[in-house]
Amino acid sequence: MIKNRKYYIPAIFIVVGIIFLIKLFSIQVMDSRYKLAAENNVINKVIEYPYRGLIYDRNNKIIVHNTPTYDIMVVPKEVQVGDTAKFCSLFDITREEFENKVAAAKKYSYIKQSLFFPQLSNREFASIQDKLIEYKGFYPVARTVRNYPDSVLANGLGYIGEVSKRQLERDTSNYYKSGDYIGISGMEAAYEKELRGKRGVKYKLVNVRGIEKGSFNDGRFDTASVPGNNLISSIDLDLQKYAEYLMKDKVGSIVAIEPSTGEVLALVSSPSYDPNQLSGRKYSSNFTQLNQDSLKPLFNRPIMATYRPGSVFKLVQSLIALQEGVITPATRVVCNRGIINCHGAHTNADLHDAIKFSCNPYFYSTFRRIINQGKDPKMNVDSRIGLKTWDEYLYKLGFGRKLGVDIPNEQKGLVPEPSYYNRYYGEGGWNFYTIYSLSIGEGELLTTPLQVANLAAILANRGYFIRPHLVKGIDTPDSYLKLDYNREDTGINPEHFNTVVNAMAEIVNGTARVAKVDDITICGKTGTVQNKNSYDHSAFMSFAPKENPKIALSVYVENAGWGGGVAAAISGLLIEKYIKGEVSENRAWVENYVMTKAYLKNL
Known part of the structure; x- marks a missing residue:
């Protein structure tokens, strides 16, 4: 063994040398990482x-x-x-x-x-x-x-921010890197792939x-x-600016739609914020401030806020009842205020006058006819069948579901189904008399301002709508891609809209005359939305002109009371601005009336 040591030691050195040579060859020739690391120094x-x-x-x-x-x-x-x-x-x-x-x-x-x-x-x-x-x-x-x-349009446009660690982990395309910016809300988020480049x-x-x-x-x-x-958005910038101006010192929303296309002309959430606040180095501090604001300027009210629709929903009851054949335009109902309270001077209205005067007993009776059609001898079973039918109509009319507007965080509201009442009262423990508040748009029913504006578009179109959207098309270096949206039919015959639309035109000539504009026939419906926490909300739904409509609107002003007041006034001003291009001097008093109203103190 001792004799062989003189061979082992040189052999070890040779083996080690070979290993170093192989490693050196690997580093310099086979593995480019080290070459690149060296190059990164320069x-x-x-x-x-x-x-x-x-x-x-x-x-x-x-x-x-x-x-x-x-x-x-x-x-x-x-x-x-x-x-x-x-x-x-x-x-x-x-x-x-x-x-x-x-x-x-x-x-x-x-x-x-x-x-x-x-x-x-x-x-x-x-x-x-x-x-x-x-x-x-x-x-x-x-x-x-x-x-x-x-x-303007802060809540519709949305904002961009630095991509988060969580977003990086979810990015299966591996496009984003730390420090990149990404659309967080609004159009910026919905169309991120088109916008980012x-x-x-x-x-x-x-x-x-x-x-x-x-x-x-x-x-x-x-x-x-x-x-x-x-x-290329559908927004009319001049109309958007004017709508935001009218909502100064108010809480609520405005949604304006072109009925024939579903294009959103204006989307106002008030109070809002200057979108420049969430752009730039002060993004984080400004976001924290806005997020902590008690008036919730980051909350996109047109698509996220839910309200009881109030009397606006009487138009829906009319259309369903006509389609179901449980009433006709000539059907009269005595205004029995012992059953449910009412307002206005009328006693035995037909459908036209019931809409015009917003008769509560008439729509109590109409809703009962929809819900209880005698399809089962047991009232609770019959009510369950009727409510299910009513729910199906509401879904087709765009309620109780997301309409699919092209910005995130849309809410679907609430349309109570039989299962909803079964949970609270037990199956068979409820009937029409448990749910009759739905007849006048109250009770458990909740809708978004977007859904109500879409209803105005349905009325304007006499029975159909195009999905509301804020972007018309995408302009690429090579071409313009127009975005197409399918038409949705409500299943209600166009003829049933005549009585409803005619009555809406008379409302603007009567109780909502503050919305009236010369040379434009406006169809509208007031809504005073009950609010148990404070003052009622003022709501107004409208479209114009009566024939070949160009604009459909919903206006909600929280804590402002009667719908024929400030909400109707704002609607008339916006319709005049959009169709005529300006507000006439003889209606300057209406604008002054709107601008002197501030309801923040009512919150």
């Missing part, structure tokens, strides 16, 4: 972010555009900061903030870029650009932020001081960014 990979698509109104007026900014990115492995206090002064941050930001970047990746300081303006970046090159590991990246020249990348040679020396390999590995597509 090559700066710069992400080129695309311009996010713009958003226009229906008349090609700009609603959203982009403003250039600079993000400062950090690669923790490369960070060399001699004088930390001097570096922090560039960004007006504390040493603790600096350490937290670098620690967060290390947690994400030690060798990849991540966001250190966001959205410096051109002026701010120019003031630190020459000084920044003294600190290794920090790189400026050109970006853009959203800008809103008219500061495609990022590019450039490889730039830099010296030891971080100064650019040109493209790497003549730009052979560079890829250009692709701008996002533009959206």
Whole structure:
């Protein structure tokens, strides 16, 4: 054994040498990662972010555009900061903030870029650009932020924000990286894929001081960014601005729809906020402030708030009863106020006058005829059959379900089914007399302002609607893609709309005359929505003109009382503004009446 040691020792050295040679060959020739790591010492990979698509109104007026900014990115492995206090002064941050930001970047990746300081303006970046090159590991990246020249439609447009860790984990396409921005709500979220574009990348040679020396390999590995597509919205910017003006100091919503297309002309949630507040470096602090506001400006009332529809729903009862054949336009009902309270001077109304005077006993009787048609001798069973039929009509009319508007967070409201009452009263423990408050749009029934505006569109169209939407088309560099939406029929014969529509026209000439506009026949229905917590809500649903309608509306003003007041006044002003282009001088008093009403004190 001792004799053989002189062979073992050289053999060991030879084997070790061979191992080193193989490893060296692997590092230098077979494995490109180390080559790239070496090149990264002199090559700066710069992400080129695309311009996010713009958003226009229906008349090609700009609603959203982009403003250039600079993000400062950090690669923790490369960070060399001699004088930390001097570096922090560039960004007006504390040493603790600096350490937290670098620690967060290390947690994400030690060798990849991540966001250190966001959205410096051109002026701010120019003031630190020459000084920044003294600190290794920090790189400026050109970006853009959203800008809103008219500061309207905040809840419809939505906002963008930095992609969250959870969103990154859910991103199966692997498109997003830390520090990217993504649509969070509204159109920005719904049309994220169309708006975001495609990022590019450039490889730039830099010296030891971080100064650019040109493209790497003549730009052979560079890829250009692709701008996002533009959206052509259905919004009429002038109408939107005027509608928001009229809702100043009020809580509520406005939804305006073009009946023939389902295009949303205006979408107002009040109180709202300036969308520029959620664009830029102060996004986080502004969001926190808005989110904590007791008036909930981030809450998108037109599609998320639910109200009892009130007397507006008497039109629905009329159409269902006519279709079911349980009444005719000539059917008369005595206004027996001992059964249910009523208002107005009428005694024995037919359907036309019952709508015109909003007769509660008439619709109590009408609803009973819908619910109890004698299809079963047991009243509770008969009521269950009738309610199921009623529910089916409401679904076709767009209630108790999401209409599918093209922005997120739409609520479906509530249309109580037999199972709903079974849970509370037990099967067989309820009948018509348990649920009769539904007859006048009260009780458990809940609707959204969007659904009520859609009902106005159904009435305008005499029996059908097109799914409401805020985007008409997508403008690409090569073509314009018009978005098409299917027509939905309600199953109610067009002839049944005549009596209802004629009565609606007389309402505007009578109890809601504040909405009347010369030379335009407006059809409307008031709604005074019960609110047990405070004052009643003022609601008004309308469309105009009576023939060949151009606009359908729902207006809700919380705590404002009777629907023939401020809600009707706002509706008339908006119809006149949209159809005539301006409000006539002889109706300036109506605008003054609306603007002197402030209901925040009633909350």
